[in-house]
Amino acid sequence: MQDLIADPVDEQLLDSTRLLGNQIGNTPLYRITKLFSKPNVAIYAKQEWLQLSGSVKARAGYNIFRSAIERGQLTRNKVLLDATSGNTGIAYAAVGHQLQVPVTLCLPENASKERKEILQSLGATIIYTSKYEGTDGAQAVAKELALKHPDQFFYADQYKNDNNWKAHYHGTALEVVQDLPGITHFVTGLGTSGTFVGTGRRLRELVPDVQLISLQPDNPLHGMEGWKHMETAVVPTIYDTTVADENLEVGTEEAYEILKAAYQYEGLLLSPSAAANLAGAIRVAQRLDAGTVVTVFPDNADKYSEVINKLIQR
Numbered sequence: 126m127q128d129l130i131a132d133p134v135d136e137q138l139l140d141s142t143r144l145l146g147n148q149i150g151n152t153p154l155y156r157i158t159k160l161f162s163k164p165n166v167a168i169y170a171k172q173e174w175l176q177l178s179g180s181v182k183a184r185a186g187y188n189i190f191r192s193a194i195e196r197g198q199l200t201r202n203k204v205l206l207d208a209t210s211g212n213t214g215i216a217y218a219a220v221g222h223q224l225q226v227p228v229t230l231c232l233p234e235n236a237s238k239e240r241k242e243i244l245q246s247l248g249a250t251i252i253y254t255s256k257y258e259g260t261d262g263a264q265a266v267a268k269e270l271a272l273k274h275p276d277q278f279f280y281a282d283q284y285k286n287d288n289n290w291k292a293h294y295h296g297t298a299l300e301v302v303q304d305l306p307g308i309t310h311f312v313t314g315l316g317t318s319g320t321f322v323g324t325g326r327r328l329r330e331l332v333p334d335v336q337l338i339s340l341q342p343d344n345p346l347h348g349m350e351g352w353k354h355m356e357t358a359v360v361p362t363i364y365d366t367t368v369a370d371e372n373l374e375v376g377t378e379e380a381y382e383i384l385k386a387a388y389q390y391e392g393l394l395l396s397p398s399a400a401a402n403l404a405g406a407i408r409v410a411q412r413l414d415a416g417t418v419v420t421v422f423p424d425n426a427d428k429y430s431e432v433i434n435k436l437i438q439r
Contacts, residue, residue, distance in 0.1 A: 132197045141224055142191050148177040149187045150296045154304050155422070159390040160383075161407050165415035168406050169305060170399075170422045171297065178212075178219035180424035185319050186216025188292035189281050190224070199279040204229050206271055206278040208254075208263035210351050211240040212424060213283055213317075218247035229278070231263040231270075237350075239428040261359045284317050284361035293323030301419055302331050309416035312406045314340040314375070314398060316351040318364040320421055325368040339369040340405040348377035348432075349398045351423065373408065375401045383407070385436055394426035394433065 152175050157168040173181035193199035204227045205217055214230040221228035228249045232241075235256035244251055252270075254263040264284065271280035283289050297320065301308060311328055313321050318339075325337040342349055345357040355364070377397070384400035387393040395403065399422040406420040426433040 132200055132203075134195065134197045135200050138201060138224060138226075139194050142194050142220075145177070145220065145223055146187065146191070149183050150176060151300060152176055154301075154419070155393070157391060157403070157407075160386055160403075161410060163410065163413075166410050166413050166418070167416075168403075168410050168418045168420070170403065170406070170420045171301070172422050172425075174422065174425040174427070178216040179427060180212040180216065181320055181421055182212040182216040182423070183219070184292040184296055185283060185286075185289040185317070186213050187220055188288045189283065189286050190217070190220045190226075192288045193279055193281070199226065201226055203227075204250075204278050205281055206267055207231070207281040207283055208260055208267040209283070210260045210263075210316075211236050211244075211428065212351060214249065215240065215243050215247070215428075217281070218244050218249040221249070222247045229270075231267040233259055233263055237428055237431070239430060243428065259358075260353075264359065283319070284359075285363060287363060289317055289319035290323030290326070290363050293320050294327045295323075297421075298324045298327030298331065301328065305417055305419060306332075307417050308332055308335060308419050310336045310338060310406075310409055310413075310418040311420075312338045312340065312373075312409050312418060313402050313421045314349065314352050314405070314423075315355060315364070316353055316398075317361050318353075320423075322363060322365050322368050324421075326365075329368075336370050337368055338371045338373060338405070338409055340373050340375050340402065342401075343374035343376045349375070349380060349401045350396070350429075351398050352401065373405055375404050377401075379404050381436055384433070388437055393422075395422060396424045396426055396429050397432065398423050399425065 154169040208231040234253040345354045380401035383404040402420045
């Protein structure tokens with residue numbers, strides 16, 4: 126993240142920002158009972174769409190916003206700028222809309238119609254980038270803009286910003302342990318990697334025997350929006366390879382099959398990335414004789430209606 130000269134802190138804006146924090150986190154756990162059932166083994170998932178902006182990215186987006194305002198790096202006269210595949214952008218836009226802080230987002234042009242409409246409705250300025258370059262290309266555009274106009278933008282740079290993973294270190298992990306002190310395994314996918322790295326680091330401190338298992342797509346051309354195939358992608362600076370005890374790959378078709386099954390058996394309408402997390406969690410749970418597996422549902426199906434409808438109707 127760029128090193129910025131701070132402006133005086135806007136105390137009124139800061140008070141509003143802290144108050145907004147009441148709408149972040151404390152999401153409920155959902156227990157899988159019909160799609161997977163095995164004696165002495167349980168799977169739970171954090172329903173992250175039940176907070177401001179409707180996704181897990183509310184945590185990182187809000188924490189990045191709050192820290193920048195506390196440091197005087199962001200005011201109502203400066204624009205928050207970042208690259209996004211959609212959910213972090215929606216989180217930024219939702220926070221910015223409520224705080225009256227402008228937001229500009231570099232977004233791959235093939236982002237879903239629903240995401241584009243939500244961002245526009247929240248007043249974000251969108252700069253569309255190449256669909257072939259994904260979020261890596263969007264990052265390059267955002268970085269160039271920030272370098273050209275340092276007085277205009279606060280470049281949030283979620284892939285390098287420690288406030289990304291710290292949102293989960295201070296929030297998600299504590300919520301999990303409070304609700305499930307007997308957790309034995311934490312399983313989730315890698316995108317910016319903030320959810321896995323932050324939650325995993327704190328869980329290791331609180332439950333030393335916990336097993337931390339990261340997931341990523343099995344090839345670069347996958348259908349889990351927000352996930353990264355680390356071997357071929359620009360690896361986020363905040364990613365820490367030492368956190369995981371094990372790394373598993375999930376295929377797009379496997380995720381889509383679980384997506385359909387989750388709707389059929391559990392009545393859950395999940396996003397592809399949430400279904401991929403569940404696929405990984407089930408795979409881990411199947412090999413256990415006893416244990417409590419926790420994963421994350423980053424969002425639900427609201428922003429993927431075209432994809433979901435096709436899958437459900439197959």
